[in-house]
Structures are given as structure tokens and as C-alpha cells.
Amino acid sequence: MTTTTGPTPRTRRNVIVLVLAQAILGAQMPMIFTIGGLAGQQLAPNACFATLPISLIVLGSMLSATPVSAFMQSHGRRAGFMLGTTMGALGAGISAYGIYSASFPLYLLGSLCTGTYMSAQGFYRFAAADTATPEFRPKAISYVMAGGLAAAVIGPQLGNAASFAMGPIPFVGTYVAVMALNIFGAGLFLFLDIPKPPKPDADAPHGRTRMQMLRTPRIAVAIISAMVSYALMNLVMTSTPLALVGCGVTGTTEIPSWLLTLIPEGTAREQFQFIAGYVVTAHVLAMYIPSFFTGHLIARFGTQKIIVLGLAILAAAGAVALTGVQLEQFFLALILLGLGWNFGFIGATALLASSHEPHERGRMQGLNDLIVFGGVTVASLASGGLMNCSGGAAQDGWTAVNLAMIPFLALAGGALIWLWLRPQDD
Numbered sequence: 274m275t276t277t278t279g280p281t282p283r284t285r286r287n288v289i290v291l292v293l294a295q296a297i298l299g300a301q302m303p304m305i306f307t308i309g310g311l312a313g314q315q316l317a318p319n320a321c322f323a324t325l326p327i328s329l330i331v332l333g334s335m336l337s338a339t340p341v342s343a344f345m346q347s348h349g350r351r352a353g354f355m356l357g358t359t360m361g362a363l364g365a366g367i368s369a370y371g372i373y374s375a376s377f378p379l380y381l382l383g384s385l386c387t388g389t390y391m392s393a394q395g396f397y398r399f400a401a402a403d404t405a406t407p408e409f410r411p412k413a414i415s416y417v418m419a420g421g422l423a424a425a426v427i428g429p430q431l432g433n434a435a436s437f438a439m440g441p442i443p444f445v446g447t448y449v450a451v452m453a454l455n456i457f458g459a460g461l462f463l464f465l466d467i468p469k470p471p472k473p474d475a476d477a478p479h480g481r482t483r484m485q486m487l488r489t490p491r492i493a494v495a496i497i498s499a500m501v502s503y504a505l506m507n508l509v510m511t512s513t514p515l516a517l518v519g520c521g522v523t524g525t526t527e528i529p530s531w532l533l534t535l536i537p538e539g540t541a542r543e544q545f546q547f548i549a550g551y552v553v554t555a556h557v558l559a560m561y562i563p564s565f566f567t568g569h570l571i572a573r574f575g576t577q578k579i580i581v582l583g584l585a586i587l588a589a590a591g592a593v594a595l596t597g598v599q600l601e602q603f604f605l606a607l608i609l610l611g612l613g614w615n616f617g618f619i620g621a622t623a624l625l626a627s628s629h630e631p632h633e634r635g636r637m638q639g640l641n642d643l644i645v646f647g648g649v650t651v652a653s654l655a656s657g658g659l660m661n662c663s664g665g666a667a668q669d670g671w672t673a674v675n676l677a678m679i680p681f682l683a684l685a686g687g688a689l690i691w692l693w694l695r696p697q698d699d
Contacts, residue, residue, distance in 0.1 A: 280413070283466050284404045288413050290465050291397045294354070295420025296427070298458040299394060301361060301451045303428030305330065305387065307553045308436060310515050310657065311546060312444045316377040324511050324657030326368075326384040331507065331653050333364075333388015334395065335646035341392050342639030349469040350400045354462045357393025360386050362455035369448035383448075390455070392642065398619075399638050402626050403467050408572075411623045415568030418561060418619055425557030429550040470634070481633060483640050492637070494692045495625035498580045500645045501685035502617030504652035505587055505678050509594065509610050510556060511656040512674045513603065514549040519660075519667025520598045521545035529600065552603050559611025567619045576624040581689060583617025588682050594675040598668050606675075617685075 280288070306327060314323035345353035368383030370376075397420075401413040435446035486492050520526040522541050528548065536547045571579050590609035596602055629637040656674060663673035 280405065280409050284406075284409065284413065286464070286466055287404055288401055288416050290461055291401050291417045292420035294458065294461050295394070295397055295417055296423035297461070298358065298361070298390075298454060299397075299421050299424035300428035300431065301365070301454050302391065302394070303424060303553055303557045304432035304447055304451060306510065307429050307432050307514060307550055308444050308447055309384070310511055311518065311549075312372055312380065313377075313657070314515065314661075315443070316372070316375060316380055318377065320661040321658050323515060323661055324653055326380055327507075327511050328650055328654035328657070329381050329384035330388045330391055331646050331650040333385040334391040335388070335643055335650050337389040337392035338395070338642035338646060339639040341389065341396070342636075342642070345396065346470055346634070350396070350403070350467045351462045351465045353396065354393055354400075354465070355459055357390045358455045358459040358462075360393075361390030362452045364388075364390065365448040365451035365455065369445050369452070372445050372448070373442055392646070395642050395646075396638065398622055399626070399634070400465075400467060407627075410626060411571045412568035414622055414626065415564045415566075415571075415619060418567070418615070419564035421561035421564070422558060425554055425561055428557065429554045433547055433550040481629075483636060486629065486633065486637055486640070489628065490692055490695055491624060491628040494688045495621045495628060496641055496644050497688045498584075498685050499618055499621035499625070499641065500648035501681045502580075502583055502587065502614050502621060503645055504648040505681055506560075506610055506614040506618075507649045508652040508656050508677065509590065509674060510553070510607065511653050512660040512671065513552060513556070513607060514546070515657075515660050516598065516667055516671040516674070517549045517552060517603055518542055518545040520671070521548075523667060525666070525668055526598050526600060526603075532600070548600070552600075552607055555604055556607035556611045559608040560615050561611075563612060563615045564619065567615060568623075570616075571620060571623050576620045576627075577689060577692065579616050579620035580624070581686075583613045583615065583620060584682055584685055584689075585613075587613030587617065587678065589613070591675040591678040595672060598671060 309327040309330070310324045313326040314320060317323055317325065341353055341356070344356065364383045364386030366383070367386060368380055371379030371383055397417050398414045401417040402410045405413040431450055432447045435450040436444050517526065521528070522545065526545070528544065532548070536544055567579070586609055590606050590613055593602060593609060594606035625637070625641055655677065659673040659677060660670035663670045
């Protein structure tokens, strides 16, 4: 008797739909993260709050994680993802009007709504595992994450083009393009074929409570690793456009002559804003290109070793960023940041997915994203404060941002060592 370990036709179809969703709908996040801090700096009454719009996106994601997960548990993945695109379009519309009317509170409200989309997108990776065999599950998660490769190319460049193409008010066009992505991309989920979780019988096992799951070593370490990987990536990436534009305007960063031929003429601020799009593109490419083989590496070496590799690469990103503020250093640091996030976050996701039962899915995944994006919210808010309020120059803020990585890397590394000392849970 043989058993099927490869993907079924249903699984293949679902993975294809989710890859396309990650590629098309997911493009809005690099678009927004590229300009969010710059638009916030333009509207905020205090430069220390420049990244508050991005923080509100992550806060919205954190607050939405548990209700969105519960909604999907009751109504299915398709309905949950449709809810996400609706909130994404609504948030983009409010943000566009906030920028147009120069209203920082409205811009923040739109960012908060966008967070619900971000929360729903976070469940694409879990949805990929729903109909997959245990053997194929890490690869399914990895393939769906690889859809972000197209988002890395589409997002920042579409954002730049839309921002400069629609009238004299910067950034409004970017949010109009985000609205269009959500409206047209929602149709993808009509092809998703993931059955609704069956309602449990009265005598069916209800699974562990949230506190019991949090006390499970593998689950605790998976959540800590995911939170640290995502929070540090967000901390540094959110500050990058501010650091690049700030250091460029003050003359600390220079544009190589060969690059001047690839960017439009304009003020130094406009040119470095355009270059920031290229840096973010390189970063997001590095986040998702490894996803084509991350699942295979996890299957061969195990989740914990891949998480450790991710944390080591994140540390290398911070070290490179501390060496200077020339374009080559920004590019290399952000590429390493993306690679580290990929291994750390996908490894942690695979570890979590193998550590709970199907009937615990809605409770566990919502709790995971609540904690993870709680950490990311703090990181994105701290990013603006560290960047703009840590010294008199942009380079001082950039240094403070990268030094802030150290204690969190120590936390995740310590958690993994603790798990390794518990062979019974390995």
C-alpha cells in the first residue's frame, strides 16, 4: 500500500491562486511602505511621528488578526480574503483623501483600515497548508511566499510611477493604484477551493486553551522567532526611505554617475525618493526569491537550523548598515535584511504549523499574528522615533535604528537555545 505525499490537484490549484494573490494584491504593501514614512513626514505635526502611519497599519493588522482568523474559521478562507481586499480598498481611499486634504488624522485612519488587509494577507501562508499533506506543507508555504517576488517588482515601481503621474500632490496616485489592485485582485479568490472547517460536535475535542498553547515550547519559540524576524525587518525597512532621503539631501550619501542616467531629473529629495523605490525593490526581492527553495531547505535541515540562519543574516544586515550610508551599503544591508526575514519567518511559520492540531487552527493562528504584529507595531513606531529623534543628523538616527536590533536578536537566539536543550520537544 502506497501513500500520497505530493500535492493533490486541489492543493495545486489553491497554491496557484494564493501565489497570484501574493504577487498582485501583495504589491500594495511595498508600495505603501515605500512612501508611508515620507508621506507621514509631510503631514505629521512632529517629525518623530513620521512612521506613525505605518505603525497604524501594523496595529490594524494586530487588532484584526484574531477576529479575521475567527471569521475564516466560521465562514471560510475565501470570505476572509474578500473581507481583506474590501478593507484594503477602503483604507487606500481614505488615505488618498487624507493626503489630498492634508489631514494627518484621516491619513492615519486609512492606514488603520489597511491593516485589516495586511492581516488577511498574512493568512495566505496558512491557507496554503490547509489542504496540503504534511510532507508538502513547508513547500506550499514557501511557494506562496515566493509570490511576493512579483510584488517586489510591481509594487515600488508602480508606486513611484503613480505617485509622480497624478497631479502636483505627491503620493495620492499611489493610493489610487492600491484601490485598483484590491478591486480587481479580489476576483482571484473566486477560484480558491478550501473547504470551510467543519463545526465541531458537542463531544469533539476543543483543543488546548491559548495559555496552554503558549506554554508549549515549540509554539512559544515559533512565535518569538516570527515576531523578532518580522519586527526587525519592519524596524529597518520602515526607516530606510527616511534615512536614504535624509542622508542624500544633506550630502552624506552620493548618487553614482551611472545611476543618474536611470532616474528622472528633479530636486535631491525627489531623486533620492525615486532611488528609495529601487532599494525597497531589491529588499523585497531578497525577501521572496529564497522562497523557491526555503521549503526544501526546511525539509532537509529542519526548521530550527533555518531559523538560526535567518537570525544570523539579520545580524549581518545590521552590521553592514552600521559601516556607512553610501548607496552600496543601503542596498547590501536591505538585501541581507530580506534574506534574513525569509529564513527566520518562513522557518517559524513551518514550526508553528507543525505544532498544533487542525481544530486549534483558528485559535492558534489568530493568537500568533496578534503577538507577531504586536511586536511589529512597536518596531514600526520606534522606527520613526529612533530615526528622527536620536540626534541632529539622519545618519545618527540610522545608526540608532540598527543598534536597536541587538537585544531582539539575543532574545530569539536565547529562545532557540532553550528549545534545543529540551530534546523531548524537538
